[in-house]
Amino acid sequence: MTGKTLTRADLAEAVVRKIGLPRNESQELVELILNEISGTLSRGEQVKLSSFGSFGIRQKGERVGRNPKTGEEVPITPRRVLVFRASNIMKERINTGLAKRHSGS
Amino acid sequence: MNYNKYFLGRLRPVIKSELIQRIAAGNPHLYHRDVERIVNVVFDEIVDALARGDRVELRGFGAFTVKHRPAREGRNPRTGEPVPVDQKFVPFFKTGKDLRDRLNKAGKSL
Numbered sequence: 611m612t613g614k615t616l617t618r619a620d621l622a623e624a625v626v627r628k629i630g631l632p633r634n635e636s637q638e639l640v641e642l643i644l645n646e647i648s649g650t651l652s653r654g655e656q657v658k659l660s661s662f663g664s665f666g667i668r669q670k671g672e673r674v675g676r677n678p679k680t681g682e683e684v685p686i687t688p689r690r691v692l693v694f695r696a697s698n699i700m701k702e703r704i705n706t707g708l709a710k711r712h713s714g715s
Numbered sequence: 716m717n718y719n720k721y722f723l724g725r726l727r728p729v730i731k732s733e734l735i736q737r738i739a740a741g742n743p744h745l746y747h748r749d750v751e752r753i754v755n756v757v758f759d760e761i762v763d764a765l766a767r768g769d770r771v772e773l774r775g776f777g778a779f780t781v782k783h784r785p786a787r788e789g790r791n792p793r794t795g796e797p798v799p800v801d802q803k804f805v806p807f808f809k810t811g812k813d814l815r816d817r818l819n820k821a822g823k824s825l
Contacts, residue, residue: 613767613768613770614770615770616770617772617773617774618773619798620771621757621771621773624756624760628756629749629756630752639745639753639757640757642738642741642742643754643757644776646731646734647734648739648776650737651818652817652818656728656729657728657729658730659734659758660729661720661758662731662762663806664728665808666728667818675785688734688765689818689819690818691728691815692777692808692818694807696805696806696808698718699760700765700806701804703763703765703766704762704765704766704781704796704806705803705804706766707767707768708768708783709804712759714777715794
């Protein structure tokens with residue numbers, strides 16, 4: 611996809627624009643939101659944001675991997691990974707938004 | 716639906732209103748109603764960006780991108796009949812390094 615990359619600063623800017631909160635407070639709030647989600651997930655709880663999607667944790671068992679460079683076998687330790695599932699509303703908004711640009715491709 | 720098939724931890728997820736509640740509780744200088752509006756603006760902004768073809772990269776947390784799946788010829792598995800499948804756009808999230816480490820820092824399994 612072409613297009614640009616948005617960062618925390620752009621999200622904070624949207625809060626300034628739409629809510630009228632001072633910039634420094636907006637930045638702080640964006641950080642607080644991400645932090646709260648990260649903290650909740652690291653405690654093993656899942657987070658469900660209606661009309662956006664849900665973040666959850668999956669436990670992965672140990673398995674054997676391979677160093678792609680050397681071909682050497684290395685054990686991959688058990689770990690927790692994050693999974694994100696987009697809501698249908700998000701998928702719909704993205705598809706209606708992008709279908710126009712890609713028509714004919 | 717059985718969430719535990721996909722997600723470990725407690726059965727009922729933390730929903731948006733609870734997230735807002737927690738943020739508001741930890742920040743008494745903010746009005747609950749404002750926290751709610753801000754949370755909505757932030758997530759709306761992410762979806763808007765993706766719908767414009769942009770990506771959103773939040774260092775340490777993760778990156779939201781959209782993958783394009785071109786139109787293809789599918790098949791009805793029952794009849795074997797070819798069916799045209801439209802192109803589609805699939806949102807995708809890649810966990811950031813800090814969050815990935817944070818999930819495993821405790822070193823404990825659930």
